[in-house]
Amino acid sequence: xxxxxxxxxxxxxxxxFGYSLVDQLLTETDLPSGGKYTxxxxxxxxxxxxxxxxxxxxxNIPVPDLLRVYGQYMFVTFTKKYRSLIDRSDSAFSLLHxxxxxxxxxxxxxxxxAELPHFTVEQVSDRQIYMYYTSERKLSxxxxxxxxxxxxxxxxxxxxxxxxxxxxxxxxxxxxxxx
Numbered sequence: 001x002x003x004x005x006x007x008x009x010x011x012x013x014x015x016x017f018g019y020s021l022v023d024q025l026l027t028e029t030d031l032p033s034g035g036k037y038t039x040x041x042x043x044x045x046x047x048x049x050x051x052x053x054x055x056x057x058x059x060n061i062p063v064p065d066l067l068r069v070y071g072q073y074m075f076v077t078f079t080k081k082y083r084s085l086i087d088r089s090d091s092a093f094s095l096l097h098x099x100x101x102x103x104x105x106x107x108x109x110x111x112x113x114a115e116l117p118h119f120t121v122e123q124v125s126d127r128q129i130y131m132y133y134t135s136e137r138k139l140s141x142x143x144x145x146x147x148x149x150x151x152x153x154x155x156x157x158x159x160x161x162x163x164x165x166x167x168x169x170x171x172x173x174x175x176x177x178x179x
Contacts, residue, residue: 001042001043001044001045001047001048001115001137002039002040002041002042002043002111002114003037003038003039003040003041003042003043004039004040004077004081005048005074006037006043006047006048006051007037007038007039008073008074008077009048009051009052009070010022010026010037012069012070012073012074013025013055015073016069017058017059021055021058024058025051025054025055025058028054029050029051029054031047031050031051032044032047033047040111042113045115045137045139048139052066052067052070063141064141065141067139067141067142067144067145068141068142068144068145068148069145070142070145071141071142071143071144071145071146071147071148071149072145072146072148072149072152073145073149074142074145074146074149075145075146075148075149075150075152075153076149076153078146078149079153082106085102085103085106086153088102089154090154091154091156092147092150092151092153092154092156092158092178093129093176093178095150095154096119096121096129096131096147096150096176097121097123097129099119099121100118100119100120104116115137116135117133117134117135117137117139117143118133118134118135119131119132119133119134120132120134127177127178128175128176128177128178129176130173130174130175130176131147131173131174131176132165132171132172132173132174133171133172133173133174134170134171134172135170136170138168138169138170140162140164140169140172140174141162143172143174144160144162144174147160147174147176148160156178156179157178157179158176158177158178158179159176159177159179160174160175160176161174161175161176162174163175
């Protein structure tokens with residue numbers, strides 16, 4: 001998992017909960033990296049799971065909720081760092097359609113070793129899409145937060161229903177209906 005995911009997660013924690021909690025998480029958690037992340041580094045995704053779980057224990061906020069909030073936060077980061085990729089789309093649906101065929105292609109140019117989830121989009125109607133998520137990292141709640149951020153960015157509203165297609169969460173269907 002790319003380091004930017006870790007560095008931005010720690011920044012979100014600092015913004016929402018304060019630096020002392022970031023420091024506490026990093027000192028009391030045994031992480032192979034020692035908690036020393038760089039945006040361009042690559043780290044085991046298990047470290048993210050460990051950090052989110054530990055944050056949940058400290059805040060009493062469920063892990064899925066933390067991941068979703070983090071996805072919303074991360075989308076704002078993406079709009080700042082990768083504006084040119086976001087600006088190619090004129091709507092949330094347009095951007096969601098472009099993830100695997102355009103955005104992830106560009107991400108792989110920047111980070112050839114990036115391990116990205118796979119998305120397949122099926123257009124059901126003008127107002128509805130099915131978005132299929134596949135990832136061994138099982139971070140669909142993070143993806144859900146990114147979708148929330150996407151709709152907010154375009155000033156659109158949608159209802160997103162998430163259904164696990166397999167018990168372990170590695171394959172998920174998002175049923176997205178624009179309001």
